[in-house]
Amino acid sequence: SEVKKIAVIAGDGIGPEVVAEAEKVLKVIESVFGYAFETEHALFGGIAIDERGTPLPEDTLSICKAADAVLLGAVGGPKWDNNPKELRPETGLLGIRKALGLFSNLRPAVVFDCLKDASTLKPEVLEGTDLMVVRELTGGIYFGEKLRRQGEFGEEAVDTCVYNVVEIERIVRQAFEIAGKRRKKLASVDKANVLETSRLWREVVNKLAPEYPDIELEHVLVDNCAMQLLRRPSSFDVIVTENMFGDILSDEAAMLTGSIGMLASASMGEGSYGLYEPVHGSAPDIAGQGLANPIATILSLALMFRLTFGYEDAAAAIEAAVAEVLDAGHRTSDIAVNKSTAISTTEMGDLIAAAI
Amino acid sequence: SEVKKIAVIAGDGIGPEVVAEAEKVLKVIESVFGYAFETEHALFGGIAIDERGTPLPEDTLSICKAADAVLLGAVGGPKWDNNPKELRPETGLLGIRKALGLFSNLRPAVVFDCLKDASTLKPEVLEGTDLMVVRELTGGIYFGEKLRRQGEFGEEAVDTCVYNVVEIERIVRQAFEIAGKRRKKLASVDKANVLETSRLWREVVNKLAPEYPDIELEHVLVDNCAMQLLRRPSSFDVIVTENMFGDILSDEAAMLTGSIGMLASASMGEGSYGLYEPVHGSAPDIAGQGLANPIATILSLALMFRLTFGYEDAAAAIEAAVAEVLDAGHRTSDIAVNKSTAISTTEMGDLIAAAI
Ligand SMILES: CC(C)[C@H](C(=O)O)[C@@H](O)C(=O)O
Numbered sequence: 168s169e170v171k172k173i174a175v176i177a178g179d180g181i182g183p184e185v186v187a188e189a190e191k192v193l194k195v196i197e198s199v200f201g202y203a204f205e206t207e208h209a210l211f212g213g214i215a216i217d218e219r220g221t222p223l224p225e226d227t228l229s230i231c232k233a234a235d236a237v238l239l240g241a242v243g244g245p246k247w248d249n250n251p252k253e254l255r256p257e258t259g260l261l262g263i264r265k266a267l268g269l270f271s272n273l274r275p276a277v278v279f280d281c282l283k284d285a286s287t288l289k290p291e292v293l294e295g296t297d298l299m300v301v302r303e304l305t306g307g308i309y310f311g312e313k314l315r316r317q318g319e320f321g322e323e324a325v326d327t328c329v330y331n332v333v334e335i336e337r338i339v340r341q342a343f344e345i346a347g348k349r350r351k352k353l354a355s356v357d358k359a360n361v362l363e364t365s366r367l368w369r370e371v372v373n374k375l376a377p378e379y380p381d382i383e384l385e386h387v388l389v390d391n392c393a394m395q396l397l398r399r400p401s402s403f404d405v406i407v408t409e410n411m412f413g414d415i416l417s418d419e420a421a422m423l424t425g426s427i428g429m430l431a432s433a434s435m436g437e438g439s440y441g442l443y444e445p446v447h448g449s450a451p452d453i454a455g456q457g458l459a460n461p462i463a464t465i466l467s468l469a470l471m472f473r474l475t476f477g478y479e480d481a482a483a484a485i486e487a488a489v490a491e492v493l494d495a496g497h498r499t500s501d502i503a504v505n506k507s508t509a510i511s512t513t514e515m516g517d518l519i520a521a522a523i
Numbered sequence: 524s525e526v527k528k529i530a531v532i533a534g535d536g537i538g539p540e541v542v543a544e545a546e547k548v549l550k551v552i553e554s555v556f557g558y559a560f561e562t563e564h565a566l567f568g569g570i571a572i573d574e575r576g577t578p579l580p581e582d583t584l585s586i587c588k589a590a591d592a593v594l595l596g597a598v599g600g601p602k603w604d605n606n607p608k609e610l611r612p613e614t615g616l617l618g619i620r621k622a623l624g625l626f627s628n629l630r631p632a633v634v635f636d637c638l639k640d641a642s643t644l645k646p647e648v649l650e651g652t653d654l655m656v657v658r659e660l661t662g663g664i665y666f667g668e669k670l671r672r673q674g675e676f677g678e679e680a681v682d683t684c685v686y687n688v689v690e691i692e693r694i695v696r697q698a699f700e701i702a703g704k705r706r707k708k709l710a711s712v713d714k715a716n717v718l719e720t721s722r723l724w725r726e727v728v729n730k731l732a733p734e735y736p737d738i739e740l741e742h743v744l745v746d747n748c749a750m751q752l753l754r755r756p757s758s759f760d761v762i763v764t765e766n767m768f769g770d771i772l773s774d775e776a777a778m779l780t781g782s783i784g785m786l787a788s789a790s791m792g793e794g795s796y797g798l799y800e801p802v803h804g805s806a807p808d809i810a811g812q813g814l815a816n817p818i819a820t821i822l823s824l825a826l827m828f829r830l831t832f833g834y835e836d837a838a839a840a841i842e843a844a845v846a847e848v849l850d851a852g853h854r855t856s857d858i859a860v861n862k863s864t865a866i867s868t869t870e871m872g873d874l875i876a877a878a879i
């Protein structure tokens with residue numbers, strides 16, 4: 168089959184370590200399934216600031232654009248936290264989303280059996296929780312006009328939240344379609360009792376709903392959703408919402424599963440183009456020590472195979488291998504009950520690669 | 524002592540029932556402590572829409588302005604949910620906040636012993652949780668310019684989030700001061716890595732911090748806060764944040780205590796003026812059946828005595844009476860383990876009144 172191009176961004180902190188293990192898995196998939204991949208590494212985030220004076224160098228963008236998908240480790244760290252805006256890793260993150268047109272962020276929140284007890288929620292409440300937050304990623308208050316000015320009461324700051332029907336339609340359609348492949352329930356989250364953008368959002372959702380008669384739709388206000396995620400997490404299937412609400416709710420949802428260190432995410436553009444990354448951050452405190460858990464990054468690769476390449480066999484093989492290694496009791500220190508028996512980042516990568 | 528004026532807004536759903544019990548308690552406080560109150564009832568919310576064609580009639584506003592404090596039951600219900608904006612209870616709520624200058628919403632989230640098991644969080648995680656969300660209430664995206672327009676890609680909607688230094692300073696100062704009377708920890712929540720209003724917010728917080736050297740300050744990003752509330756709720760003391768983030772986080776915080784039906788809240792203006800209301804909603808499904816729990820409203824009255832009138836003795840007496848009645852095993856049906864032994868709204872009010 169055709170050679171697929173993957174741009175690989177290791178990034179900062181534990182990024183390089185976890186990405187290395189995912190690349191190990193990629194090699195195994197090539198030889199076992201006969202798929203062919205070409206990877207190209209690119210600088211991004213803090214390391215790009217250090218080496219190139221910008222978090223998102225032009226050639227990184229070209230490499231990503233030339234690829235079919237991007238695998239990203241993690242970016243950021245305290246080192247760059249006090250930099251001016253143009254020299255911060257987040258600015259690169261927002262820039263790459265916009266430049267690659269990644270308008271949809273898919274954040275599955277599932278409970279891993281071996282991590283059930285890691286959640287702060289009661290097991291009986293968590294039981295059966297398996298939801299997906301579909302977050303709009305290139306609009307809203309993140310990208311609207313921002314400014315400082317002198318007002319009547321001294322200095323003031325302004326952020327603008329803008330959504331148009333096209334932006335709302337494409338993300339909502341995608342959410343309806345994802346729900347159709349899952350448990351057929353969609354919760355659209357907004358603040359329609361206060362925000363004009365939310366009222367437009369709700370109108371668009373209601374306009375599209377008749378095209379998806381088999382999907383059970385509910386509108387949930389964002390404050391209520393923050394509560395219901397705690398009260399009845401297992402009753403949610405797909406949640407679709409705008410950028411800022413999605414930022415907050417997807418993190419809340421991930422955390423309540425107790426499995427946040429193991430979760431993968433996808434940011435999708437037009438067609439099947441996507442950027443895949445673990446939900447966890449760059450964990451600078453443990454970087455370079457072989458302590459990081461590469462599973463979320465390896466599962467991000469599986470998601471890439473499924474969503475961008477349609478290689479369901481490879482995706483399923485990776486997921487099965489991860490399950491097998493966990494079932495056999497292997498743990499990196501973040502998920503080990505007994506830390507003294509914990510294995511290293513590379514050992515975990517080796518075991519998963521071997522299990523495929 | 525001087526006669527204090529209280530505007531009483533019963534509102535919709537269970538509002539009238541729970542407010543009636545708080546007024547019972549008010550009478551007892553008058554006779555036991557010798558304080559004098561004058562109450563005046565006012566129409567507001569759904570009932571005002573029905574009877575007067577507007578959620579916030581002019582005379583309601585006059586009554587509130589002439590009073591020293593406002594006691595509010597609850598407003599809203601499905602009956603008005605599809606009304607045009609000017610005829611919705613929420614519009615009244617936003618209007619009264621602005622008109623009365625209620626810039627600060629205090630939302631304590633505590634765990635009631637008798638409700639420990641009602642939380643979906645594990646008891647050991649919840650242990651010691653006692654936090655207060657201080658939410659800015661008259662600024663931000665709630666009150667900025669809103670509009671619809673035709674853009675390049677069809678119809679679009681705009682919301683504007685604006686904050687000036689004066690608005691930020693007054694709420695942040697209040698939060699520092701509240702923290703000083705509690706465990707001396709303040710978490711300021713923003714999204715400074717994305718929003719200009721958040722960057723201004725953080726600057727103001729950092730500018731004021733040296734004036735409060737005994738307060739331990741941390742800046743927390745809103746997405747991270749949504750996670751940390753789940754992971755380590757007991758480590759928070761006071762959380763201060765802008766209007767929209769506060770809406771989401773205060774509901775999340777209240778829900779995780781498991782005690783949401785028992786929580787009181789205060790919305791404060793300049794000086795000691797305040798509007799007090801239970802955190803729970805108008806629960807139209809159980810309205811008029813004597814099933815509502817009046818405790819949150821009664822505790823809102825206690826908060827009024829403490830914060831507006833400085834009647835600490837009366838506030839403490841009410842809180843002690845509530846604790847005594849609960850300790851004796853009395854429960855309304857919402858908090859009863861055995862529903863068949865549940866008492867009614869008025870019985871609960873009577874017991875608390877008698878215990879003072
Ligand atoms: C780093 C930050 C700009 C980013 C966001 O808010 O989108 C992050 O929180 C995320 O969710 O990917």
Ligand SMILES: CC(C)[C@H](C(=O)O)[C@@H](O)C(=O)O
Nearest residue numbers: 360361390613614616617770
């Ligand atoms: C009803 C709504 C406008 C209101 C708000 O968002 O402020 C409510 O959620 C609240 O928190 O008091």
